[in-house]
Amino acid sequence: MSFGDQPAYLRVAGDLRQKIIDGTLGPHARLPSQARIRSEYGVSDTVALEARKVLMAEGLVEGRSGSGTYVREHPVQRRVIRSGYRAPGLASSFRQEQADDRVKGTWEARSSQQDVPPGVAERLLLTAGDRVMRTEYLFRDEGEPVMVSTSWEPLAITARTPVLLPEEGPLGGQGVVERMAAIGQIVDNVVEELSSRPGSADEMTALGGVPGHHVLVITRTFHVGGRPVETADVVLPADRARVLYHLPVR
Known part of the structure; x- marks a missing residue:
């Protein structure tokens, strides 16, 4: 589609977007008012409003009650490295999610037992009513929230073992591979799938973003001989994360 074929609200949004990108409208600058957009671009109030909605949906601007719409601070993107390699001594929960030894992260966690949720049951090859240990994590890098994660482990594997609670006991805070090895479960395969979706209110509150x-x-x-022993959803703000994979070649 050529520029001339675009709907008017997209043409206006595109011009304002370029001004934000090139710094003409810097961080914290006030976006032109609806009346000014209407006047400068020769469009209707509806077009001006829709153009602003586009920029808000893209995360470039934010509305402030009773004040107007302002350019957001340009987010600093952090690299999140995924790798099958785990160096000795780096087998922590943070290292499990960020395989970069330059990152000195911290995390908070809470665990509880529950019936396996339907979607998770399919991933763990469980049936309705089976019990799992659910653990929620909030990871920080230099004090800033960078990711949240929820993991599920079948109690049929971990119940009545020293690794029942991922963050407590003799192996508390270690990665899944190390914890499972301690009870004779040798992880031999990890499957990851990357997708994108709107963040929930809870997720974005924890990550400091906009729902x-x-x-x-x-x-x-994680799998042991084809049997899933843990599954997790790792959630990162799309505007602040770049996911890099290191894949071994055999």
């Missing part, structure tokens, strides 16, 4: 803005979701499952 509805897109997040990247890494759906990860």
Whole structure:
């Protein structure tokens, strides 16, 4: 589609977007009012409003009650490295999600037992009513929230073992591979699927973002001989994360 064929609201949004990108409208600058957009671009109020909605949906601007619409601070993107390699001594929960030894992260976690949710049951090859340990994580890098994660482990595997609670006991805070090895479950395969969707209110509150803005979701499952022993959803703000994969060649 050529520029001239675009709907008017997209043409206006495109011009304002370029001004934000090139710095003409810098961070915290006030976006032109609806009346000014209407006057400068010769469009209707409806077109001006829709153009602003586009920029808000893209996360470039934010509305402030009673004040107007302002250019958001340009987010600093952080690299999230995914790798099958785990160096000795780096087998922590944070390292499991960020295989970069330059990152000194911290995390909070809480665990509880529950019936396996339907979608998770399919991933873990379980049936309705089977019990799992559900653990929620919030990861920080230099104090800033960078990702949230929810994991599920079948209690049929971990119940009455020292690794029942991922963050407690003799192997608390270690990665899945190390914890499972301690009870004779040798992980030999990890599957990850990357997707994108709007973030939930809870996710974006934890990550310091705006509900509805897109997040990247890494759906990860550890296997032992074809049997899933843990699955997790790792959620990152799409505008602040770049996912890099290191894949071994055999």
